Each structure stands twice: as structure tokens, then as C-alpha cells.
Amino acid sequence: MSNLLLLLILLPAAAALVCYLVRSSAVRKLTVVATGAILTLASLGLLAQGTFEPIMVGSFLGISSDFLITVLDFALLGVIFYYGLKHRSLLIQGFTLAQAALLVWFEFVMIDHVAVPALVGDQLSLIMVLVISVIGSLICIFAIPYMKEHEDHLHLKTSRQPRFFLFLLLFLGAMNGLVLSNNILWLYFFFEVTTLCSFMLIGHDGTEVATRNSVRALWMNSFGGVAFVIGMMLVYAKIGTLDISAILAAGPQGAMMVTGIGFLCLAGFTKAAQVPFQSWLLGAMVAPTPVSALLHSSTMVKAGVYVVLRFAPAYMGTLLSDGVAICGAFTFVACAALCIGQSNGKKILAYSTVSNLGLIICCAGINTPLATTAAVMLIIFHAISKSLLFLCVGTIEQAIGSRDIEDMRGLFTKHPRTALITIIGILTMLLPPFGVLMAKWMAIEAASANIYVIIMLAMGSALTVVYWARWAGSLMASRDADAPAEQQATLIRIPLMALCAGAVVLSIAAPWIYNSMLAPMFDAPPFALQFGSLTASTGSFAVVPLFIVLGLGVIYAAKAASGFRKAKVMPPYVGGANVVGDNDGAYVGPMNGTVPFVASNMYLGELFAEGKLTPVFNALAVALIVLMLGGAL
Template sequence: MSNLLLLLILLPVASALVCYFVRSSAVRKLTVLGTAVVLTLASVGLLMQGTFEPIAVGSFLGISSDFLITVLDFALLGVIFYLGLKHKSLLIQGFTLAQAALLVWFEIVMLEHDAVPALVGDQLALIMVLVISIIGSLICVFAIPYMKEHEEHLHLKKSRQPRFFFYLVLFLGAMNGLVLSNNILWMYFFFEVTTLCSFMLIGHDVTEIATKNAVRALWMNALGGLAFVIGMMLVYMKAGTLDISAILAAGPQGALMITGVGFLCLAGFTKAAQVPFQSWLLGAMVAPTPVSALLHSSTMVKAGVFVVLRFAPAYVDTFLSTGVAICGAFTFVTCAALAIGQSNGKKILAYSTISNLGLIICCAGINTPLALTAAVMLIVFHAVSKSLLFLCVGTIEQAIGSRDIEDMRGLYAKLPRTALITVIGILTMLLPPFGVLMCKWMAIEAGADTNIFVITMLALGSALTVVYWARWGGSLMCSREQDTRTESQPMLTSLPLMLLCGGAIVLSLASPWIYNSMLAPWLGTAPFTLSFGSLNSATGSFAVVPLFVVLGLGVLFAAKAAAGFRRVKIMPPYLGGANSSTDGTYIGPMNGDVPFAAGNMYLGELFAEGKLTPIFNALAIALIVLMLGGAI
């Protein structure tokens, strides 16, 4: 058990060092592939061994592991402060100095330095390790050929891949350490490591806009780090321990504890890019696509929702719980609305990610077994489908030179495999019987027992979500062109895409058994029963396997009906009697030929990002202040 845990945390660190110091592309490729395989096997092995109680971690080279983490904490803050000086950011400098000062006070004056078991493995932690180690590894594998082509496009004289893969792989170890931590100080350290890694990866291309967005990400997450330290100190003042398992077992313990947990939730909000902190994640899309996939799907943003979920038992049935639910639901509906006005594929995915993270946080705030089921399962299904879609957009962008969904019309004629995988990825986010929609159904069921504001925002956000997914999917499927070319991709590009696509389908099909074997024991009170491949509750059921059977039959029928479509003559569109003699054009002003063109409506005036964002940010700040004020 201990060997597996150390492997999951320390192997990525060792592999990152190899990627950085051994400047051989062949060695780097083998290192990344080997790390991906070992992490995948280790995460599955840890799952097979089952949950485990908190365990201690011994010394390292004769140095206490807790002391080593403390030293690394201050070293990390020193690095972040230096970056604040380098980029002349007073916010980074101020937030970092405040963290360091509070940590000194905490370590020297407040903390009694009792031994605390460092690592724990409940069902939530094991599920998160699987998500990080498997999906994160596939993203790293995809990055091998992607970064080669990316640097060829930039015409770099000297490769930056050693540094890129150093932080990319290190990310995985930091995330595994965070989700397995039972000591709050350990969790804080790994929390800050992800902050540093995200800064370095967002600014990887060293352009002016990349640097600007990296600095913004750093100061916002430094604010989250400061909130984490304040929350940790307040929790310790009340509980007298850093042992997360003991804190959670005791449940809510008065205003001081609830306030401390409220600040921990605020730290989770910043890391998960909840409104009004969403701008750092939107800015992260300037980074190479594997960075976007890693930050938006399986790692950094999931660290934020994990913190809120991890401490949910400590604020159940409190005003803070209601406040968390309202803030999450607000992000869910507002970012779904902002996504409607976008045509940039990466930006749609970014807003969709923030929106879904808001839904997960809302479920953590609702804090019932049904809501927690929806939250954890949505983490899994969202990570698979969203990482798939980010990698698809990156592949498409390198092929056609654009990430605009309007430029993806007729994509099937040029990139049939990628287009089909992208459509499947979109459908897994949109339709039954796939897991994301099932989780939204669970969330709305859970929200029905809360206040009117939460359930209204969940219903409206779900409706808005349909608009931008259906529009994108429709654009991909509206091809009128014929092309006999076959798509050629490197194996390390196609393999992650195929595995993630298959995983999105298989995991949705297996969702009843995933719930029954992994979530029901963790929840204690099971909101669902399993029968005939369906999840049944007192208020309804989701017939997973029967719906998949219907879907399979529908796909077979559609394939048979469309078998001869390539032999059908494509006719020009009917243009209301104004067709000209040239196919695909109509008679326009001054009797001139005007080419026919199709395009989506983006309702720019109604869903104007520039106008709505300041309003949403102001409202979100007010909600967070009310949430923390109510807790105090």
C-alpha cells in the first residue's frame, strides 16, 4: 500500500526531473509513456486494494516528512514571491507575503506539531486518483506529438519541451498528493504546487498575452492560497488537529469552525475558477491544448471542487452549505449563458467547464447523499468527455488553422475520424443515456428539496447548456461535401482520442455498477437501488442499460439508412425561387450572384460577454460575501 502511494506521488516528480535534465526527445518520450503506464496500473492497483484508514509517512533521508513539507512550503512561497517581483505584480507579492507571515505564526506559535497521519484513501480519494492518473496520463501522451508540431509551427530554434513536460508531469504527482492528503498542511502544499505549475504552463509560449494570462492565474490562485491558510488556521483553532478525517468525523462544530471551512471553500472557488474568478481559466486557453485539457478537465480545476467536496461533512446542514449551493448554481447558469455567445471552440469548452464545476459545487452545497452522488459521478464523466473535446479541438486547430466552430462545417469531409469522435464527445455531454446528463438529472432531483433559487438556476442552466452543445454538434454534422481522403494521425494522437471516446461510452454504460460498488459504500445512505441496469430512487429512475440498447438499435438503423448516401447527388439549397444559374448562389442586390452561406446564431446582443461579465462578477462577489458573512 505505502509503495503504491509513494509511486503515485513521487514517480511523476522523478519523471519530471528526467524530462527536464535529459535533453533527449527519445528519452523524454519513453519517460512520459512509461510514467503513464505505471500511474495507470498503480491507480488501478490502489483501487483493487480498497479503501484504507489514515496512515503515517516516515522520514525521508532521516528528515521528518512533516518538517520537509513545511520547508518546501516556504520554498514554494519564495518562488512565487520571486515571480511576483519579476512580473511586477503587487497582488502576487502581497498575497504571498501574507501567506508566509501567517504560516510562520501558525507553525511557531499555534501549532503543537503532534503526529498526524499524512495520507488517507476513502472512495472519493481513490476515484480522484483514477481520474488524475488515467486521464491525465492520456493527455500527457497526446502532448508528445502535439508539442512537436506546435514548436514546428512556432519555428523555435531551441525546444522548450523539457520545461513543458517537467511541469505537465509534475502536475499529476501534485494532484495525487492533494487528493490523498489527510494532513491539511500537506493538502495546502500540493494545492500551491498546482498553482505554480499552472502559471508555468499557461505562460509556456512566452508571448505577451500568454504571460499576462499566466500572471492573472497566479495572483488569483495566490488569493486562493491565502484563503486556504486562513481557513486552515481557524479550523485548527477550533478542532485542535490537522487530521482531516478527525475533523470530518466530528461534523459542524460552531461558528469558528464553519468560518474556517468557509475560507477553505473560497480557496476551492478560486482554484475551480468560479465566478468572479473565471477569467484566469478563460485566459488559460492561450496555452497549448494539452495544458487546457489538463487544467480544465482532470487536474487543477478538479482540485478546487475536491476541496469543497472533501470538507462537505464539516458544514452539512449549515448556512454555509446553502451559500455554497447558491454560489455554485449561480456559476452554473451564468457561464452556460456566456457560452451561448461564443464561436471559439476552446472558449465554449472553457465556459462549459466552469459551468459544470459550478454544478458540482452546488451539489456539494446541497450536501445530501443524492447530491453528493451527482457531484462525484459528474467529476468522472465530465473529466473524460471534456478532456476528449479539448484534445479534439487541438487536433482540429492544427489541421485547419482555426478553433472557430463556424470553420468546422464540413469537417467530416477533411477529418472524418476526428469529426466523428468530436461529435460523440459532444453527445456524451448532451444526451441520454450518457453520464453527464444522468448527473444533471440527479442534481435537479436533489435541488428540488432545496430553495427555489437553486432549483430555478439548475433548470435554466441545463436548458442553456443544450443550446451551445446542439449548435456545435449540428455544425459538425451539416457537411455537404464529398471527399474520399482518409485521415492520417500519429498513433500517440489517435490512441488517446480513441481511448477517451471509448471510455466516455463504456463508463456511462457501467455507471449503475460504478455507483453501486464505489459510491454507495462511501455515502452510507444509498439514494439509489440497482435493477436491470437502471438506477432507481423514490422519485424516479434512469434506465441506463435499456436506453443504451435503444441507442444501439438506433445507430444500426441510421447506419443502414445512410449506407448509400455517397451515391446520392447533392443538390444545391433551395433559395425561395431566387436561385441563379450558378449552383450554390442566389440572385442578390443589383441582380448579382451571392454565394449561399450557412451560419449559427450567437445572440451576441442578448448574451454579450463584455456587458454581462461585470454584472455577473458583482453579483457573485455579493453572494460570496453573504456566504462567508452568514458563516461568521
């Protein structure tokens, strides 16, 4: 067991060093693919072995593992402080020095260095390892051909891929270490490693805008690091242990401990880019697409929601729990509203990611078995669909030179495979019986007792339909029978097809995923599995029956449309006689002038202007966070 756990954490780090030190594209390709395959098999093997109690980790080269983590903690803070000096950021310098000073006091004055089991494997940890290892590996494999095309576009004389894959793979190891940690100091170390990796990857291209956004990401997440250290200190002062399992078993233990957990949740908020911290994740869109996919689906932001969800038993039944739920629900509806006014595909995905993370955090705050089930199901299905969509946008951008959804209009005519996969990805985020929608139904059912939360969830869900349906509709078009087939690199096609199939197949298997992986988390599971449906006292979600109906509908639609390629395509009629010989819909307008036909979406900029709404939402979010921490006190 210990060897398998260390493989999941250390193999990506070793592979990262190989990619950096051996400057051969063939070796790098082989290393990334092999590492992805081994991580996938190791995560499945860990899942097959099942949960395990907290275990000790021995020494490394004769050095205590806990002491090694302490040394690495301060070394990591030193590296972050160096980049604060390099970029002349007083915020990075200040937050890093604050962490170092607090950590010195905590490590050398407050705590008794009693051996604590370092790693643990409960159901949540095993699910997170699977998400990180499988989806993260597919993204890394996708990055191999993508980064070659990316650097060809930039006309780089010297490839930066060795450094890029160094931090991409290191990210996976850090995330596996984070979700398996049982010692809170280990959790903090891996938490900060993800901060450094995200900074390096966001600023990878080295442009002024990339550097500026990477610096913002670093100082915001360094602020989260300060909150994490304060939270650790307060919790330890009350409970007297670094053992996360013991902390969770103790439950809420008075104002000091709950306040400490509140600061840990605040650290999770910054990492998960919750309002008002969303700007760092939006700025991360300047990075190459594999970075965006990794940050949004299986690593950085999932670290944030994991921390909030992991410590949920320690604030159950408190005002802090209500505050977390309200803050998450507010982010859900606020970012859904901000998404309405966007036409940039990556920005739509970024805002929708923050919105869905808010929903997961809201479920953690509701803190019931039903809400926890919704949160974990959202983590699984959101990671699959969102990583797929980010990779699709990256593929589309390299194909047409734009990520604006208006420029993607009619994409199916020239790039049918990519367009179809993108549409399927959007539908898995939008419609029943797919997993994301099922998890949202669970969340709304779980929030029924809190009128403020359920109103925000209902509003956010309604707004979600607008931006997803608008995008999917833009991609659809007819295609000539003799049109050439779309060409895709093998390592582009495989991740796209795998994630697309995963989003559909795992949605069909959702009842059995729940029954085998989530139900064991609870003494009284909230759902029962009946005829392919998840049934509870609050209602039922007929997964398999709905998929049967959907399948029959698709077959009927395909049969009905089987002769469409033989039909004569007519231009649209708008407001005048069509121009003779023009099949694009141009018509004769005033003064007999030719008026071109133009179709575009409505973005309601006067109502959902990002520049106007963001300051208001940020101010409200700050007030809610202050009230949340005040409730803890």
C-alpha cells in the same frame, strides 16, 4: 500500500526531472509513455486494494516528512514571490507575503507538532486518483506529437518541451498528493504546487498575452492560498488537530470552525474558477491545448471542487452549506449564459467547464447522499468528456488553423475521424443516457427542496443544450465515397479513441460504477441497481435500456443512410434561381447579381454579450460569497 502511494506521488516528479534534464526527444517520449502506463496501473491497483485508514509516512533520508513539507512550503512561496517580483505584480507579492507571515505564525506559534497520519484512501480519494492518473496520462501522451507540431508552427530554434513536460508531469504528482492527503498542511502544500504548475504552463509560450494571463492566474490563485491558510488557522483554533479525517468526523463545531471551512471553500472557489474568479481560467486558453485539457479535466479545477467536496461533512446542515449551493448554482447558470455568445471552441469549453464545476460545487453545498453521488459522477464523466473535447479542438486547430466553430462547418468532409469523435464527445455532454446528463438529473433531483437552486439549475441546463447542439450541428456534412482517409499520428489517435470509448463504455457501466465505487460511501445509498437502471424514491434512470434503444436507433439510421454516397448532392435553394454550375448554393439575387450561400449560427450577442454580462455576474457573485461567509459567522 505506502510504496504504491509514494509511487503515485513521486514517480511523476521523478519522470518530470528526467524530461527536463535529459534533452532527448526519444527519452522524453519513452519517459512520458512509461510514466502514464505505470500511473494507470498503480491507480487501478490502489482501487483494487480498496479503502484504507489514515497512515503515517516515515522520514525521507533521515528527515521527518512533515518537516520536509514545511521547508518545501516556504521554498515554494519563495519561488512564487520571485515571479511576483519578476513580473512586477504587487498582488502576487502581497498575497505571497501574507501567506508566508500567516504560515510562520501557524507553524511556529499555534500548532503542536504532533505526528498526524499523512495519507488516507477513502472512496472519494481513490476515484480522484483514478481520474487524475488515467486521464492525465492520456493528455500527457497526446502532448508528445502535439507539442512537436506546436513548436514547428512557432519556428522555435530551441525546444521548450523539457520545461513543458517538467511541469505537466509534476502536475499529476501534485494532484495525486492533494487528493490523498490527510494532513491539512500536506493538502495546502500540494494545493500551492498546482498553483505554480498552472502559472508555468499557462505562460509556456512566452508571448505577451500568455505572460499576462499566467500572471493573472497566479495572483488569483495566490489569493486562494491566503484564504486556505486563514481557513486552516481558524479550524485548528477550534478543533486542535491537523487531521482532516478527525475534522470531518467532528462535524460543524460552532461559528469559528464553520467560518474556517468557509475560507477553505473560498480557496476552492478560486482554484475552480468560480464566478467572479473565472477570468484566470478563460485566460489559460492561450496555453497549448494539452495544458487546457489538463487544467479543465483532471487537475487544477478539480482540485478546487475536491476541496469543497472533501470538507462538506464539516459544514453539513449549516447556512454555509446553503450558501455554497447557491454560489455554485449561480456559476452554473451564469457561465451557461455567457457560453451562448461564444464561437471560439476553446472558450465554449472553458465557460462550459466553469459552469459544470459550479454544478458540482452546488451539489457539495446541497450535501445529501443523492447530491454527493451527483457531484462524484459529474467529476468522473465531465473529466472524460471534457478532456476529449479539448484534445479534439487542439487536433482541429492544427488541421484547419482555427478554433472557431464557424470554421469547423462541414469538418466531416475532410477530417471524418476527428469530426465524428468530437460529435460523440459533445453528445456525451448533452444527451441521455450518457453519464454527464445522468449526473445532472441526479443534481436536479437533489435540489428539489431548494426553489432558488432548482430554478437556476433548470435554466442553466436549458442554455447548455443551445451551445452544444449548435456546435455538433456545425460539424456534420456529407462525404464522398472516394475521399482520402484522414491521417493522424498514433499518439494523437490513441488518446482520442481511448477517451471517446471511455465516455461511451463507462456511461453504459454507470450503474455498476455507482454500485461498486459510490454506494459504499453512504450508510443508506440513494440508489438501488435494478436491471441496468438506477432507481430511487425520486425516480429512475434507465441507463442500459436507453442504451439498447440508442444502439438500435444508430443501426437503423446507418442502414437507412447506407446509400447516401450514391445520391446526387444538390445545392441548397435559398431565395432565387441557383447559379448554373455552382454546387455551393450561390443564387441569382437582385440586379441579376450572384449572391453566395453562407450559413452561420446565431450567437444572440445583444442578449448574451460577454462584455455586458460579466461585470453584472461578477458583482452578484461577490455579493453571494459575502453572504455565504456571513452565514458561516
